[in-house]
Amino acid sequence: MIKLDENDDFWKHFFKNPKKAYNPYMYRLKEFPEYIMYDNEIMDSYKGRWNEYFKNDNPIYVEIGSGSGNFALGMCEKYRDRNHIALELRFKRLHSSARKSKKLNLSNVLFIRRFGEELTEFLGECEISGLYINFPDPWEGNEKNRIIQENLFSSLDKVLKIGGKLFFKTDHDKYYEDVLQLSGNLENYKLVYHTSDLHNSEKAEDNVLTEFEQLFLNKFQKNINYIEIEKIK
Numbered sequence: 001m002i003k004l005d006e007n008d009d010f011w012k013h014f015f016k017n018p019k020k021a022y023n024p025y026m027y028r029l030k031e032f033p034e035y036i037m038y039d040n041e042i043m044d045s046y047k048g049r050w051n052e053y054f055k056n057d058n059p060i061y062v063e064i065g066s067g068s069g070n071f072a073l074g075m076c077e078k079y080r081d082r083n084h085i086a087l088e089l090r091f092k093r094l095h096s097s098a099r100k101s102k103k104l105n106l107s108n109v110l111f112i113r114r115f116g117e118e119l120t121e122f123l124g125e126c127e128i129s130g131l132y133i134n135f136p137d138p139w140e141g142n143e144k145n146r147i148i149q150e151n152l153f154s155s156l157d158k159v160l161k162i163g164g165k166l167f168f169k170t171d172h173d174k175y176y177e178d179v180l181q182l183s184g185n186l187e188n189y190k191l192v193y194h195t196s197d198l199h200n201s202e203k204a205e206d207n208v209l210t211e212f213e214q215l216f217l218n219k220f221q222k223n224i225n226y227i228e229i230e231k232i233k
């Protein structure tokens, strides 16, 4: 841990009050300015004009909870004509994602330190073409804290294009069932695909693995659930 330097107010990007010591990876986010953004004001200034940031007109996809970035990098290598904004909270995971992006010399990915609940603060109207949420915390016993709930769709009402999709993968069977049920109650959205066994489905070939997914496959041989929900109006 790095000790607090009284003259350094970098922590203010992340915390309300100062701490005695900080995770060194917090400071190390500065090592990759081309791949990591942590200043909310700068993010918000790109609201409605992320294409200017990427310097192209390609569609923008967002990912919430990108972990150490394997899915984001896999998607960016596979779909060079898309831009990918990945939200993650953990400093070390952001740092690792950026380090790998630099190694691959990617120009269509950006990692931001931002809560998934804040999409409407930095994304403009109908600005994104899709949202990926892979293996989010199921919040067992505290389900009201889940990222996928009605509030998320209220945000997507604003920021997702019509015809755009939410893509959701989880190992958690109950979360999968709950999202299936929720999708039936949403006026502006349609469930277009679901399977409780992604790796033995027609979508398997196109699937890009996340770190958690790789772990579940290798260690536990757990079935992976997958859902696509499309915005129809």
Ligand SMILES: C[S@@+](CC[C@H](N)C(=O)[O-])C[C@H]1O[C@@H](n2cnc3c(N)ncnc32)[C@H](O)[C@@H]1O
Binding pocket: 064, 065, 066, 067, 068, 087, 088, 089, 090, 093, 114, 115, 116, 117, 134, 135, 136, 137, 147, 210, 211, 212, 213
């Ligand atoms: C279980 S991990 C899955 C990581 C990755 N998607 C994967 O499949 O390997 C969930 C990730 O979401 C991040 N996270 C949790 N809550 C979040 C939130 N509200 N906004 C953005 N990221 C969040 C965590 O820091 C963690 O890295």
